[in-house]
Amino acid sequence: MKIxxxxxxxxxxxxxxxxxxxxxxxxxxQLDEILTYVEKLKELDxxxxxxxxxxxxxxxxxxxxxxxxxDDVLAPCDVGESVLAAAPDxxxxxxxxxxxxxx
Amino acid sequence: xxxxxxxxxxxxxxxxxxxxxxxxxxxxxxxGRIERRNPECNAYLALCPERALAQADxxxxxxxxxxxxPPLAGVPIAVKDVISTRGVRTTCGSKILENYVPxxxxxxxxxLESAGAVILGKTNCDEFAMGSSNENSAYGPVRNxxxxxxxxxxxxxxxAAVVAAGMAVAALGTDTGGSIRQxxxxxxxxxxxxxxxxxxxxxxIAFASSLDRIGPxxxxxxxxxxxxxxxxxxxxxxxxxxxxPAENYPVRIGDSVQGLRIGVPEDYFGExxxxxxxxxxxxxxxxxxxxxxxxxxxxxxxxxxxxxxxxIIATAEASSNLARYDGVRCGLRVPGATLMEMYRKTREAxxxxxxxxxxxxxxxxxxxxxxxxxxxxAQSVRSLIARDFADSFQKxxxxxTPTTPTPAFRLGEKAADPLQMYLADIYTVTGxxxxxxxISVPCGKTNAGLPVGLQIFGPxxxxxxxxxxxxxxxxxxxxxx
Numbered sequence: 001m002k003i004x005x006x007x008x009x010x011x012x013x014x015x016x017x018x019x020x021x022x023x024x025x026x027x028x029x030q031l032d033e034i035l036t037y038v039e040k041l042k043e044l045d046x047x048x049x050x051x052x053x054x055x056x057x058x059x060x061x062x063x064x065x066x067x068x069x070x071d072d073v074l075a076p077c078d079v080g081e082s083v084l085a086a087a088p089d090x091x092x093x094x095x096x097x098x099x100x101x102x103x
Numbered sequence: 104x105x106x107x108x109x110x111x112x113x114x115x116x117x118x119x120x121x122x123x124x125x126x127x128x129x130x131x132x133x134x135g136r137i138e139r140r141n142p143e144c145n146a147y148l149a150l151c152p153e154r155a156l157a158q159a160d161x162x163x164x165x166x167x168x169x170x171x172x173p174p175l176a177g178v179p180i181a182v183k184d185v186i187s188t189r190g191v192r193t194t195c196g197s198k199i200l201e202n203y204v205p206x207x208x209x210x211x212x213x214x215l216e217s218a219g220a221v222i223l224g225k226t227n228c229d230e231f232a233m234g235s236s237n238e239n240s241a242y243g244p245v246r247n248x249x250x251x252x253x254x255x256x257x258x259x260x261x262x263a264a265v266v267a268a269g270m271a272v273a274a275l276g277t278d279t280g281g282s283i284r285q286x287x288x289x290x291x292x293x294x295x296x297x298x299x300x301x302x303x304x305x306x307x308i309a310f311a312s313s314l315d316r317i318g319p320x321x322x323x324x325x326x327x328x329x330x331x332x333x334x335x336x337x338x339x340x341x342x343x344x345x346x347x348p349a350e351n352y353p354v355r356i357g358d359s360v361q362g363l364r365i366g367v368p369e370d371y372f373g374e375x376x377x378x379x380x381x382x383x384x385x386x387x388x389x390x391x392x393x394x395x396x397x398x399x400x401x402x403x404x405x406x407x408x409x410x411x412x413x414x415i416i417a418t419a420e421a422s423s424n425l426a427r428y429d430g431v432r433c434g435l436r437v438p439g440a441t442l443m444e445m446y447r448k449t450r451e452a453x454x455x456x457x458x459x460x461x462x463x464x465x466x467x468x469x470x471x472x473x474x475x476x477x478x479x480x481a482q483s484v485r486s487l488i489a490r491d492f493a494d495s496f497q498k499x500x501x502x503x504t505p506t507t508p509t510p511a512f513r514l515g516e517k518a519a520d521p522l523q524m525y526l527a528d529i530y531t532v533t534g535x536x537x538x539x540x541x542i543s544v545p546c547g548k549t550n551a552g553l554p555v556g557l558q559i560f561g562p563x564x565x566x567x568x569x570x571x572x573x574x575x576x577x578x579x580x581x582x583x584x
Contacts (some may be wrong), residue, residue, distance in 0.1 A: 007467070008463070010470075011463050011466050011467045011470065012463065014466050014470060015422060015450075015462050015463060015466040016426075016429065016443070016446045016447050016450055017447065017450050017451055017454075017459055017462065017463070018447035018448055018450070018451040019451065019459070020451075023456075023459070027459070027460060027463055030460060030521055030522075031460075031463060031464060031467065033522050034414065034464060034521065034522055034525070035464075035467070037410075037411060037522055038411045038414065038415060038477065038481075040407075040408060040411050041408060041411050041412060041415075041477075041480050041481060041484055042480070043408075044405070044408060044484060044487065046480060046483035046484065046487070049483045049486050049487060050483070050486060051479050051480075051482030051483045051485070051486065052313075052482045052483075052485045052486045052489065053482070055299045055300070055313055055343075055538040056298075056299055056300055056345065056538055056563060070339070070342070079206055079207070082206030082207075083206060083432070083433075085206070086203060086204060086205075086206060086432075086433045087431070087432055087433060088430060088431075088433070088434070088435070088436035089436065095431050095432055097431055097442050097445065098438075098439060098440065098441055098442050098444075098445055099441075099442075100441075100442050
């Protein structure tokens with residue numbers, strides 16, 4: 001594996017992290033080492049092996065179908081006020097953020 | 104910092120019923136212990152005496168009215184700081200949630216209180232449950248009560264330590280790749296990871312959603328079973344919660360283990376396993392054979408690929424789950440001239456080094472051009488590991504392994520080398536990936552006095568069998584509880 005400084009900058013951009021120059025260098029080396037180790041996954045032949053998409057088979061979880069396929073029924077969710085109370089900046093019923101759209 | 108570990112769930116019940124102590128006096132006794140022991144240990148991040156004493160008073164008035172005692176009446180319990188508690192600060196061990204006070208309780212917390220338990224406070228942990236030593240907490244490391252120069256394990260290090268040090272009778276932890284079992288082994292207390300979906304995760308602040316589970320620590324397997332019986336069961340508020348009815352786990356825990364087939368996979372006893380850990384684990388297995396268990400050799404061929412698969416899947420999910428911390432809805436906000444600048448500055452200032460490392464790794468693994476090679480391949484390997492378990496459970500009732508390759512390591516020993524830290528999770532991540540239940544039960548100490556853990560895996564929803572075998576091990580070592 002060869003993780004470059006450019007790779008780190010690209011990923012930091014995607015992850016919305018404002019890394020310092022020292023962090024960029026540290027993470028470059030560490031990601032390189034970890035991903036080199038992960039290369040061992042390539043030793044295995046996974047032809048015909050389906051990637052896991054559900055942790056439990058439907059039968060094991062006791063349902064005829066997975067519980068996440070429950071009926072879509074409305075239920076009260078009256079948490080607006082308490083959620084806004086925990087926000088860094090709120091003006092009911094909105095979260096306030098710096099201006100996004102320039103005129 | 105050795106503990107007066109005299110209180111058990113049954114002992115509390117008896118003392119309350121006989122009016123030898125009140126729930127309020129018991130809670131006060133535990134706050135006294137915390138005051139004396141926590142400064143050295145750093146295991147509690149927040150205490151909630153008002154809430155605890157109000158709950159204790161409810162228990163005491165119920166007793167005064169002659170009402171039947173609920174299953175955990177008056178039992179002082181600690182909760183890991185990644186589990187939401189209404190009105191009680193919940194930081195996840197992170198600066199980004201330093202002042203976050205959840206507006207609701209996690210289902211597991213709600214169920215504990217409905218069963219009469221007294222929540223004492225919130226326990227220290229690796230930031231967002233990411234770590235194997237508790238050194239990644241923004242609020243300082245926890246020290247192992249059995250050896251203060253050593254780590255308690257992670258990420259639920261605080262929960263394991265408060266139980267080991269007698270600062271709570273039981274505690275809730277969370278396990279994503281070993282975060283209950285490994286600190287249980289390092290601190291010398293039983294710690295159980297239930298089947299995926301067995302315990303509701305409503306109110307658990309997510310790290311890796313296909314892996315995260317809530318489970319108990321206690322001073323005995325019997326008490327761990329008592330907590331399991333209360334927190335297990337379907338919850339419509341968690342869409343991954345299983346519709347399988349929960350069992351009354353303590354009831355069958357003392358059943359004979361005669362005739363049970365215990366699988367011992369050679370793959371867990373190879374290079375890197377400390378000889379003292381190996382000898383204690385093999386001695387516990389031999390004790391079970393003496394009680395009539397039949398030992399079956401196993402080969403689980405994909406074990407050696409579990410760390411690589413785990414650290415791709417867990418970090419990929421973490422990078423997605425932690426995208427929500429951006430300074431908008433809750434927690435820290437660092438102002439910026441633009442929205443993007445606010446996001447970036449907030450996340451840079453709020454997250455610690457390990458969390459950023461995992462976000463970077465997960466974002467890389469999911470990014471365009473790498474998704475198939477890393478994430479998808481890791482999920483295929485995960486299917487192979489799950490198949491290893493399914494095949495093994497055709498032949499055996501339980502799988503027994505060491506919980507960790509070594510006893511608790513020294514503070515700072517692995518802190519500078521993330522890959523070495525990840526590799527220490529070798530024996531626990533397999534069961535995490537397969538979704539099966541597992542427990543770590545103490546099986547002796549090294550010559551230096553460090554606790555050693557035996558890990559017992561069962562098939563999906565096989566908690567009763569796992570607890571029964573763990574109890575037999577405990578009994579063979581002379582723990583009468």
